[in-house]
Amino acid sequence: MGIRHKFFPELRILALPKQTIRDLDLSGKKVLVRVDFNVPLTKEGAVSDDRRIKAALPTLNFALEHGASLVLVSHLGRPSGKPEEDAAFRLDRVAERLQELLGRPVTKVNDTVGPEAQAASSTLAPGGVLVLENVRFNPGEKKGDPTFAAALAGLADAYVNDAFGTCHRDEASMVAVPECFPADRRAIGFLVEKELQILDTLLGHPKPPMVALMGGAKVSDKILVIENLLPKVERLLIGGAMTYTFLKAQGHPTGKSRVEADKLDEARHLLQLAGDKLVLPQDHLVSTSLDPSAETKVVAGTEIPDGWLGLDIGPATAAAYGELIKNAGTVIWNGPMGKFEDEPFRKGTVKVAEAMADSAAVTVVGGGETAEAVEEFGYAEKMTHVSTGGGAFLECLEGKSFNSLKVIPDR
Numbered sequence: 001m002g003i004r005h006k007f008f009p010e011l012r013i014l015a016l017p018k019q020t021i022r023d024l025d026l027s028g029k030k031v032l033v034r035v036d037f038n039v040p041l042t043k044e045g046a047v048s049d050d051r052r053i054k055a056a057l058p059t060l061n062f063a064l065e066h067g068a069s070l071v072l073v074s075h076l077g078r079p080s081g082k083p084e085e086d087a088a089f090r091l092d093r094v095a096e097r098l099q100e101l102l103g104r105p106v107t108k109v110n111d112t113v114g115p116e117a118q119a120a121s122s123t124l125a126p127g128g129v130l131v132l133e134n135v136r137f138n139p140g141e142k143k144g145d146p147t148f149a150a151a152l153a154g155l156a157d158a159y160v161n162d163a164f165g166t167c168h169r170d171e172a173s174m175v176a177v178p179e180c181f182p183a184d185r186r187a188i189g190f191l192v193e194k195e196l197q198i199l200d201t202l203l204g205h206p207k208p209p210m211v212a213l214m215g216g217a218k219v220s221d222k223i224l225v226i227e228n229l230l231p232k233v234e235r236l237l238i239g240g241a242m243t244y245t246f247l248k249a250q251g252h253p254t255g256k257s258r259v260e261a262d263k264l265d266e267a268r269h270l271l272q273l274a275g276d277k278l279v280l281p282q283d284h285l286v287s288t289s290l291d292p293s294a295e296t297k298v299v300a301g302t303e304i305p306d307g308w309l310g311l312d313i314g315p316a317t318a319a320a321y322g323e324l325i326k327n328a329g330t331v332i333w334n335g336p337m338g339k340f341e342d343e344p345f346r347k348g349t350v351k352v353a354e355a356m357a358d359s360a361a362v363t364v365v366g367g368g369e370t371a372e373a374v375e376e377f378g379y380a381e382k383m384t385h386v387s388t389g390g391g392a393f394l395e396c397l398e399g400k401s402f403n404s405l406k407v408i409p410d411r
């Protein structure tokens, strides 16, 4: 029997088969929740974007309201193992922000499975919240070490995976730790459930016509995504630096634009596979250098003049893409249309974000940089969904399945 989809009310979907936090016995239990609090920080170490922390709140509040206490596990960044460098990756500021958002005390300890963590978890009362230190400070995390996993699992009675952004990683806290719990004590949280439902609907039963917008720096990051999406979409609109690898593959001059010279064969293969589904920009904002104060101009067509480089889609392309977005049933977007960090090269990315915000289509945005851009420009609230996943979102679009989810039993 189908149920009405919470986010796409026009669609009926089957409930996800995975066990969720609703299925767990929470009362009086310590629940280890693997969250993805890998958030951007300012130079001073403050949390500059708390979207991922906020996205975990429904799961955390649900567990607390049902009488559980929480042991929270996350990574932050990619620590090198050198203590002087790794201090910047401690989770103290993240825990402070979480305390503000939860509106209840949060205890942060300076280790993950050591004596401090064990003492704090053993005295945790229902309603208590404990944040462990960055799980990647322990080398066992990356290696998926079973001894480390058992020590981590020993701190709690049940396991919940609500770290959608990390679901593509096979690290200990994602795979080996849940394996330490009996099957009826492992579940996904509401964030993972929501992200999976949306991706499942997008890839399985999108409201037609579906348009995909692919940008960003490199074709190489998106080859598998493009291949997997092509049969499902009406149009695949290209922007960002990857444009120039496609133009070069077609034999056009690309000036000084960023081109992946070793990916031209793959680009030709995709062009051939896509036929007229793949749409390349019809004009470009070009500049003499990457410096935002350098001279710029708009060039029409497919040729970038000598000495110039393409840094954004041009106004005619932005308008044409806007029209396709307006008339779509579903729009899926990954990768900025230009070097959007600099004001002079931002217009194309802003224009497509605006068109998506104004469109009646189901609009889904994913990818770290793209989500940040949409947030920064103030359009996030107007999208159907802005994914918390970067790599995880892309791998879902590639059609991959994750070990971190295989270890969560079906209902």
Ligand SMILES: Nc1ncnc2c1ncn2[C@@H]1O[C@H](COP(=O)(O)OP(=O)(O)OP(=O)(O)O)[C@@H](O)[C@H]1O
Binding pocket: 215, 216, 217, 218, 221, 239, 240, 241, 242, 258, 310, 311, 312, 334, 335, 336, 337, 338, 339, 340, 341, 366, 367, 368, 369, 370, 371, 390, 391
């Ligand atoms: N024409 C261009 N020339 C040079 N750089 C560009 C151009 N267009 C986009 N970029 C750069 O590409 C980067 C974003 O590409 P990327 O593929 O990483 O995006 P994403 O998939 O949204 O993010 P993530 O990889 O974090 O998930 C930005 O830093 C942007 O400045």
Ligand SMILES: O=C(O)[C@H](O)COP(=O)(O)O
Binding pocket: 036, 038, 077, 078, 165, 166, 169, 368, 389, 390, 391, 392
């Ligand atoms: O930001 C992300 O994509 C996730 O937190 C995973 O981080 P990682 O790429 O360092 O594994």
